Amino acid sequence: MAYAGSFDHLFKVLLIGDAGVGKSSLLLRFTDDSFEEHMASTIGVDFKVKTVVVGGKTAKLTIWDTAGQERFRTLTSSYYRGCHGIILVFDVNERETFNHLQQWLEELDMYATVQNAAKLLVGNKIDLQQREVTVEEATAFARKQAMMYVEVSAKTRAGVRQAFEEVVQKILDTP
Numbered sequence: 001m002a003y004a005g006s007f008d009h010l011f012k013v014l015l016i017g018d019a020g021v022g023k024s025s026l027l028l029r030f031t032d033d034s035f036e037e038h039m040a041s042t043i044g045v046d047f048k049v050k051t052v053v054v055g056g057k058t059a060k061l062t063i064w065d066t067a068g069q070e071r072f073r074t075l076t077s078s079y080y081r082g083c084h085g086i087i088l089v090f091d092v093n094e095r096e097t098f099n100h101l102q103q104w105l106e107e108l109d110m111y112a113t114v115q116n117a118a119k120l121l122v123g124n125k126i127d128l129q130q131r132e133v134t135v136e137e138a139t140a141f142a143r144k145q146a147m148m149y150v151e152v153s154a155k156t157r158a159g160v161r162q163a164f165e166e167v168v169q170k171i172l173d174t175p
């Protein structure tokens with residue numbers, strides 16, 4: 001019998017990608033429905049907990065943010081340990097952040113724990129009108145890596161909930 005606070009699954013999800021792409025903003029939009037135009041990047045967020053219902057199952061997520069570590073373009077192995085899902089974020093208006101995805105994927109490959117993790121590619125800040133990466137290009141890149149591609153805006157909320165639900169669905173579908 002279901003009771004308050006009960007859940008079917010407990011999943012660890014990580015947000016990774018270059019500094020400034022909006023990882024903390026996506027996390028705060030999803031968990032607190034808040035957004036700050038001028039987020040102090042030094043503050044960062046360690047992790048937040050949020051429960052979602054996907055396919056009739058309740059999944060409690062601990063969603064981890066890099067808290068600024070990514071500025072050194074590498075994260076510690078403990079960050080990856082035991083993760084079930086990875087949301088790889090870039091900014092559709094900054095091609096550099098798209099170009100760096102390959103490096104992030106190579107880093108992920110170094111950690112055994114990540115090899116069976118469900119991965120999702122997220123293009124953020126679609127509310128801005130300075131797009132440098134097309135939907136087609138990002139979709140093709142994602143497909144090559146067996147990832148889904150979702151476009152979002154932490155600012156307007158567009159696609160944010162769907163992105164997190166998508167990663168949960170992918171985790172549930174991963175054998």
Ligand code: GDP
Pocket residue numbers: 017018019020021022023024025026036037038039040041124125126127128152153154155156
């Ligand atoms: P992080 O370093 O990847 O965690 O990025 P932050 O979440 O700190 O965001 C960096 C900056 O981009 C902040 O000033 C945010 O307000 C801004 N930002 C994040 N998401 C969006 C978005 O969807 N649209 C717009 N216009 N700005 C965003």
